[in-house]
Amino acid sequence: MQLAEFRVQNYKIIEDTGWVPVQNLTTFVGKNESGKSAIFRALSKLNPSDGEGYDGLKEFPRQRYAAEITRTDWPVASGRFVLTPDEQRDIAAISELCNEVRSVEVTRHYTGTYSITYHPDVGVDLVTPPDLIYAIESAIEHIRNLIAPEGKGEELGRIKEGLLAFLEEQKGAIPVEGQVHKRHIADLINAIKSRANEPWQHDILDPVTEPMYRLVRQIEIFEGLMAANRYVIEHLPKFVYFDQYNVIESAIHIPTFIATLKSHPDTPGLRATHCLFRHVNLDLDQLDRLGSHKNAVDDNPIIRRQVDERSILLSTASNLMTKKFEDWWGQRKIRFRYDIDGDYFRVWVSDDLDPSEIELEQRSAGLQYFFSFYLVFLVESGDAYQDSILLLDEPGLQLHPTAQQQATRFFERISHQNQIFFSTHSPFMIDLDHLDRVRTVYEGEDGTTKVSVSEWPADRDSLFPLEAALATRIADRTLSGGKQLVVEDTHDLWLLQAMNYVLRSRGKTGLSPDIRITPTGGAANLIPLALMMTAHKKPAAVLLSGHNIPQGVLEKLPSMHIREGSGLLLYSSFVNRQGAGIEDLFSPEFYYRCVKDIYPDLPLGQISEKSPVERNEERGIAHQIADLVERRQGEHFERWRVAELLSDRICESPQNLDDETIDRFSRLFDEINRLI
Incomplete structure (x- = not known):
């Protein structure tokens, strides 16, 4: 699926962004506190890679919370997705209503429930108890008006009497509210048909069941549409949100990390570290136990085998990350080595220009950021390169301007495999050759977040990065x-x-x-x-x-x-x-x-x-x-x-x-x- 537009509502300082068109690579520009992070975090939870849902207590607009939070299940993030040809064929095979569907609109609410709209629009009503009551009443009326063939009056009378009593009883047992199951209707149809033993009886009673067959058909169509809905939700791209707080530390004290993860799992910074251990495929509790056996000095063969296995896992994961990062990064060849020394997990880095190993935190801030981001991307997307949307909040904030420009070109390259949205207030990360990809985020007169689509805002602070980018372009061409x-x-x-x-x-x-x-x-x-x-x-x-x-x-x-x-x-x-x-x-x-x-x-x-x-x-x-x-x-x-x-x-x-x-x-x- 390709995200074509999104919308965020009822989230922190956002009332409604309106529909925001996006491309493979889209830049969101705005000053601090304009709402860029709020937009990204709300959108990411449409199908979050980290599994986090919405928290109305912390994320619903505070000034509206007391009066409105319980009124309805408020929508938060919506996306309009264009289906691939394969997805179009799959969804048409699941539901006959979706033969012409080319795109879908998905909205997620605070409770985590989804609502889905298809384009072109399709729909079928859910069969309700009143619908079934009406079908039974139609059957009763039809039975009362049945006329027997010559010589069959007495026999038909007994059938009519039994069926009318049975249907009245069934009608009275239907609850006013609740769901009508296909099995219940099938039982009614079978009960009616069982009264017919001769051909003339079948000919007379078959029309009685037609309203009920229509309800069964309606339920089947509805079930097909629900199956299509499940397909859409299951195939939504993963949204991978990443910000500066998720940058990993290269020296990790394992017992402290485990204790913090158990007591405060939402602590910033734990996410990338947790992904690191998941990527290495190491059990944290096992790591903690093995830490008490310094370099396997214990003669216990079980412990020694576990340590050997851990070393193999670390080596394999190091080589795998080195290869994947090289293919993804496409610049200097970087080599990673994961190591455990007692209670500490460390990440060592070398490159093709200098084979000396250096701790990750001693490398550039840019390398630390992109390594951490790629690690989260790999683990949380489950290696689903084609099924993820990357939301990068202020990437390259600590990079030199020329490195920021290189990062933008890097985003351009990988956006062919994954849609990338990034926020910035740096003029050096704005591509003036593609201003159609720039969305300006600013604070409206009512104090809520707005996103420019067809025109630039009047707020000069919001436009300043664009003006500075233009000035930089002019200066560069001048010089x-x-x-x-x-x-x-x-x-x-x-x-x-x-x-x-x-x-x-x-x-x-x-x-x-x-x-x-x-x-x-x-x-x-x-x-x-x-x-x-x-x-x-x-x-x-x-x-x-x-x-x-x-x-x-x-x-x-x-x-x-x-x-x-x-x-x-x-x-x-x-x-x-x-x-x-x-x-x-x-x-x-x-x-x-x-x-x-x-x-x-x-x-x-x-x-x-x-x-x-x-x-x-x-x-x-x-x-x-x-x-x-x-x-x-x-x-x-x-x-x-x-x-x-x-x-x-x-x-x-x-x-x-x-x-x-x-x-x-x-x-x-x-x-x-x-x-x-």
């Missing part, structure tokens, strides 16, 4: 892309792109098409970004203004082989103005017109009209305007607004640009192309 020109801010990007358009439209050389312009959000971010680009061994140039550069930036650039004339460009080199920004490459009049449209009350006449040579020590024109805006209007100069308008006007009317501006940008682009 690993082609040639890079690093600039300080977004307005540099806008104006460079606009002027590139103008130069090309005039038949001049613009920026090389394979150069990407990357704004850093300020000169302070330039060093980290340039270092990352250097690490990716991508050719890059840096374009800076000469104003407000953080101390040390220019000093550190040469260590990255970026210096003026070799990867580093300053706007001041093209306008002979120290501290110049990109706006200084335009004529002041053209730039002032854009400023005036944004700040109509600004007295631009107060800005110095000195010649470029006289203004050599001054800051760029944009910074002068910023001072004027702050001084005269008491607000922050929104440089980006002016740059946006300037960019629009450049593209709308490229002919309005003067030749000096064109020449300055032409020289700038030539130099950028040369450096990169």
Whole structure:
């Protein structure tokens, strides 16, 4: 069976998730306490691998518990499953009603009972006592109206009298409530038929039993449907739920584990350890007894044989786990060795790169997690690889981001054999190539858990992992892309792109098409970004203004082989103005017109009209305007607004640009192309 949709209701902070479509691999993204774990745990108990049922006292919504828990048998988890062709044939052979059935809907309630709906819908009514009473009354009426063949009146009268008395008696004995059994109806039919000894009697009495035969047929159809229901429940996939609390310890004190398992079986952490012993096929009580015989020093041959058997079991289980984990993991070849030293059970690990054995807890958190999860998966699913759905709650939480991305690719591979749903709030475990697989879990306005299906929620906290994943994708493509020109801010990007358009439209050389312009959000971010680009061994140039550069930036650039004339460009080199920004490459009049449209009350006449040579020590024109805006209007100069308008006007009317501006940008682009 393939799970196509699920629904969770009446569970902890969940009122109703609605129907949530799922695929082979589905990611549930949400912040802490949004309800991801509750969804997974409720769904897992639809057919749990660990055998845990629902506990209304602990899991029914607390605010509704006192008033509602006893009102009805509340539904919790539902799943819509698509049947395989083999399952379709099997179920059609079990129940004639299911010939066209292609999918089923299964719901489990707090009491553990199941309800099943078939698609297309099928159904048959259960035969009730009133149904049987009605059939008997129909038979009585039919008998009263019987007419005997000529010469047979007296004989038929005696038959009618006996049958009417018998049926009245049977009708009176039927309880008002209860189940009608097929055997009871069969007895009635046989009693009626036994009154007929001659052919004419059979001809007269056979129609009397027809209503009862219909009830028998109805019961048989109902029994077939019930058998189909049992088939569906027996063939439901096992749901294997796993979270961080189930990670195994490699050094297990056997007596302590046994005592804890008996006194507090629900203690987190016991589950994987218990699966380990089950996988090894070792009896815990036998282990405890053998622990008192250190390395079988007792000469008792029975004890020695038991210890030898235990050693063989450990060796066999170690080899089996090594082989299975290698096939499943598909990465570095890992070897496990199970060992018992006195009262302690230990797991030792080695690999193909380093044959030295190391305790499991000394290996990476990722290996510990996946070993523990696979162990639980193997044991609780009974090796039923094709019949399990894996619910992983926050897997890879302690892994490095690159390891998290590898884990996601690993999930992709094994999802071809088992459906996998995992929850996360890490952007590194979100596959942006398959956003259709992402379901966002968030808290609704009523405080209950919601799951996005057809639209994203407005809650930014819930969307943040997706935004971060997108930013990571952009950053990765930026850093690993082609040639890079690093600039300080977004307005540099806008104006460079606009002027590139103008130069090309005039038949001049613009920026090389394979150069990407990357704004850093300020000169302070330039060093980290340039270092990352250097690490990716991508050719890059840096374009800076000469104003407000953080101390040390220019000093550190040469260590990255970026210096003026070799990867580093300053706007001041093209306008002979120290501290110049990109706006200084335009004529002041053209730039002032854009400023005036944004700040109509600004007295631009107060800005110095000195010649470029006289203004050599001054800051760029944009910074002068910023001072004027702050001084005269008491607000922050929104440089980006002016740059946006300037960019629009450049593209709308490229002919309005003067030749000096064109020449300055032409020289700038030539130099950028040369450096990169």
